[in-house]
Amino acid sequence: MIRRVLAMAALGLCLAACDRPERPAAAPSRPAAKAPAAPIAYTPADSPTLKAVRQRGYVSCGVHPGLPGFGFPDVRGEWQGLDADVCRAVAAATLGDAKKVRFVPVPAQDRFGPLQSGRVDLLARNTSWTFARDAGLGLEFTAVTYYDGQGFLAPRALGLTSAEELSGARVCVQADTASEGNLADFFNARGLRYRAVTAASEEEARRLYEDEACDVFTADISALAASRSLMRAPNAHVILPNVISKEPLGPVVRQGDPAWTDIVRWAIYALVLGEELGLTSRTVEQARETAVDPETRRLLGLEGDLGPLLGLQKDWAYQVIRQVGAYHEIFRRDVGADSALKLDRGLNALWNAPKPGLMYAPPMR
Structure with a gap:
């Protein structure tokens, strides 16, 4: 009988402990917030x-x-x-x-x-x-x-609608410029034949083109428009729609x-x-x-x-x-x-x- 009473008391204590709400864990301490650093003063560099x-x-x-x-x-x-x-x-x-x-x-x-x-x-x-x-x-x-971008200037009388029609053409281009490399890339990538007629300056390339030493003239489109404005008959020449490069x-x-x-x-x-x-x-x-x-x-x-x-x-x-x-x-x-x-x-x-x-x-x- 005594053992039963003791067992019941122990069970009561256990149940009471289970019903007691847990104490919240103490929040971890946070370091004090630092004031934002003042921006570093900038002194302009001398040029x-x-x-x-x-x-x-x-x-x-x-x-x-x-x-x-x-x-x-x-x-x-x-x-x-x-x-x-x-x-x-x-x-x-x-x-x-x-x-x-x-x-x-x-x-x-x-x-x-x-x-x-x-x-x-x-x-x-x-x-x-x-x-x-x-x-x-x-x-x-x-x-x-x-x-800008590189393009082609051609006589209007040829009736060209695309640079893809220029296989076998003689192309005036200024030597030692990006235009010369872009020209080679364009034709080689398409398996097209061409012959470069190089000139030392844009003025010389324009003269060769006007004298029919080449069939078309390639340069940046803005440069082609500039050259066309100086020709004897500007309206007799057309810039083809193809833009073959990026020229910023x-x-x-x-x-x-x-x-x-x-x-x-x-x-x-x-x-x-x-x-x-x-x-x-x-x-x-x-x-x-x-x-x-x-x-x-x-x-x-x-x-x-x-x-x-x-x-x-x-x-x-x-x-x-x-x-x-x-x-x-x-x-x-x-x-x-x-x-x-x-x-x-x-x-x-x-x-x-x-x-x-x-x-x-x-x-x-």
Whole structure:
């Protein structure tokens, strides 16, 4: 009997222990939160090129000796064209005066030599951005100013509708250029025969073509349009629809001066952002008085103190747009509707245009 009572008591104690709620485990102690570290103050790197430009009082810019639409002297000896205007944009950004440029004509065969030797501060000469040029020459491509591609110019009388019909053709091409390699790639990949008729310059290639020393002429489509505008009978020639390569054209600078690379790059982006924000050379002055959009105000130097990050004045981009124009103004007068080339915007339209293109600039912030 006693044993039964003891057993019942033990069972009661056990059941009571099971019904007792468990105590929550003590929460692990957390280290005290650290205050966020203050951002490291950035001191803009000095640019040896910018220093040299300011000491001499002008930008030295390598350009094409004579390519309508991109770089050529007019009848008064003043340089015109999209590449020439890019040079002026850099001068406006760095010196506050777009006229402070000295143009240095550079041949295709040694277009990079004057840049590598320091004779010019930048090369703006319808030059294609390629891997080998970017990685193998000690140079930096800054930004694309014109998206192009290689094509073929043919007499309209031949009735050609495609470059695929050119088997056995004689093709005029400038020697020692990307166009010469692209030509070989195009025909060899398709098992087509051709004979290259090489020329030392675009001018010579155009002359050979007009003199019927070759059947067709190949180069970047913009260069073909420029050459056609100079021919005796421009309407007698047609650019075939084939585009056989990608040719992103833009200015080149030397490696080793990243601040100068950024200056040239953002001078170009200022042109593109100017168009995107609805600014023109005629309206930008008024915009400085009335703009409320934060990005427009930053671009024009009214907020943000961004210019000093590149060693430039606060109004550097304002000067670029006021003196040179926004990208659409430059395009229209140099290669578009107001020029002899009459090129469409195509890939060079803004990314957010009704017919979108590839032209795009990072935000100004």
